[in-house]
């Protein structure tokens with residue numbers, strides 16, 4: 001369904017970006033209690049994606065390589081890896097803004113949902129489920145989160161983007177949430193009292 005809608009919406013002349021996401025849990029401000037996702041078609045590339053695309057372009061100019069391919073190769077080493085096989089990897093990025101933030105990405109270079117093959121799909125579904133089960137075991141309750149799919153914008157010239165799915169659970173502990181305050185909201189600088197290596201080990205062990 002995600003791919004189908006991405007394909008359809010990408011063809012519309014005024015659509016510059018198709019954004020697939022899910023909000024889960026009351027803590028995130030969810031108004032519908034049943035599981036649901038959302039797909040927004042924007043007439044512009046949203047700021048977070050613009051910044052990612054610019055960083056990827058910069059890295060490509062400097063090294064000739066894909067930023068995320070390099071990142072994944074680094075994370076395969078293990079200390080921040082949560083789970084994964086040959087096709088998909090889940091890890092807590094060293095630049096995480098939330099204690100249990102996880103990025104899930106195809107190991108091979110794929111730009112978005114439209115670029116995945118059948119084996120990618122199969123492995124994506126399995127890894128996604130495994131990750132969400134870990135999340136729910138973390139505090140023995142359905143963990144609230146925002147799931148953001150970062151795929152390439154439609155059209156040619158965007159092949160350098162590397163597809164990944166970002167998860168932002170707001171929890172610091174079972175009953176403590178991280179709130180965005182002065183530094184995060186006013187300066188755009190996230191302060192974190194958890195090490196990616198530690199939260200990744202915690203999730204890995206579940």
Ligand SMILES: [Zn+2]
Nearest residue numbers: 066069109162
């Ligand atoms: Zn890549």
Ligand SMILES: [Zn+2]
Nearest residue numbers: 052150164166
């Ligand atoms: Zn991203």
